[in-house]
Amino acid sequence: MYNNKNIIVTGASRGVGFEIARHFIRHGANVVGLSRGSGNIRDNNYKHYSVDLGDPDSIVSCFKNHINKDFKRIDILINNAAVMTSQFSMIMPIKNVVDMLNVNLLGVFMVSRETAKLMRGKEPSRIINIGSMASCIEPIGDSIYAATKSGITTLANVMAKEFSTLNITCNTLAITAIETDMLKSHSANAQVKIKEIINNLPIPRISKIDDILNVIDFFSSDRSSYITAQTIYLGGIN
Numbered sequence: 001m002y003n004n005k006n007i008i009v010t011g012a013s014r015g016v017g018f019e020i021a022r023h024f025i026r027h028g029a030n031v032v033g034l035s036r037g038s039g040n041i042r043d044n045n046y047k048h049y050s051v052d053l054g055d056p057d058s059i060v061s062c063f064k065n066h067i068n069k070d071f072k073r074i075d076i077l078i079n080n081a082a083v084m085t086s087q088f089s090m091i092m093p094i095k096n097v098v099d100m101l102n103v104n105l106l107g108v109f110m111v112s113r114e115t116a117k118l119m120r121g122k123e124p125s126r127i128i129n130i131g132s133m134a135s136c137i138e139p140i141g142d143s144i145y146a147a148t149k150s151g152i153t154t155l156a157n158v159m160a161k162e163f164s165t166l167n168i169t170c171n172t173l174a175i176t177a178i179e180t181d182m183l184k185s186h187s188a189n190a191q192v193k194i195k196e197i198i199n200n201l202p203i204p205r206i207s208k209i210d211d212i213l214n215v216i217d218f219f220s221s222d223r224s225s226y227i228t229a230q231t232i233y234l235g236g237i238n
């Protein structure tokens, strides 16, 4: 399905990004994974670069020194990496705010911009952002995280217009909770609140990886060239 496609997945070292990267490799793609640490996928069609996505200079030099040299073209970008260091607004340390803004919003902007430069050409290209139910549900204690997730939807919608003549579509997949390190990092109180949110969804369960891969395949398809600036929420949220 993805033979000869070159695909970047941010946050590919674990969690959702790890599974997305493995899915693309299983289906014939060459995958570039990005995260701060080293990669956990051993495959001839996988390359991993260590980069701090919260640091724009580090992103630019990763492209300049590695990705631009190794790949003439990128077909698909999955902006998956994010951090969630949420707290109630009144007590949230500024460092937590800055970390989320830098990785979840500025990082997505920078990686999208640098990748789009490698997407020029006739072939269809795709930018897919991983969003969150948080931007729709707007949970107490999640102000900055939810705002960054709304921000990347807006980013995708504007880039969809800017890049449409380059045959690049930009869409967002907003997922519900899924069992990863990020979900485990919530406090016991927050876990109870998340369960309550999930129980009130039209489809009251957390995401499975296949729910995510299904929409990724849909947005990535060559047949989806007329689908851009769209956000799909899992679980029936709207």
Ligand SMILES: NC(=O)c1ccc[n+]([C@@H]2O[C@H](COP(=O)([O-])OP(=O)(O)OC[C@H]3O[C@@H](n4cnc5c(N)ncnc54)[C@H](OP(=O)(O)O)[C@@H]3O)[C@@H](O)[C@H]2O)c1
Residues within 6 Å of the ligand: 010, 011, 012, 013, 014, 015, 016, 017, 034, 035, 036, 037, 038, 051, 052, 053, 054, 079, 080, 081, 082, 083, 103, 130, 131, 132, 133, 175, 176, 177, 178, 179, 180, 181, 182, 183
């Ligand atoms: N899990 C959930 O319940 C849930 C719910 C809704 C939405 N989401 C969204 O789904 C996506 C994936 O989340 P996840 O649960 O898989 O998260 P995760 O398990 O915490 O993994 C996050 C990934 O991002 C990378 N990363 C974090 N900070 C980075 C930085 N500064 N520079 C480079 N890489 C960085 C991590 O690698 P390193 O630490 O090695 O850098 C890791 O590979 C995120 O966009 C998240 O907002 C998750």
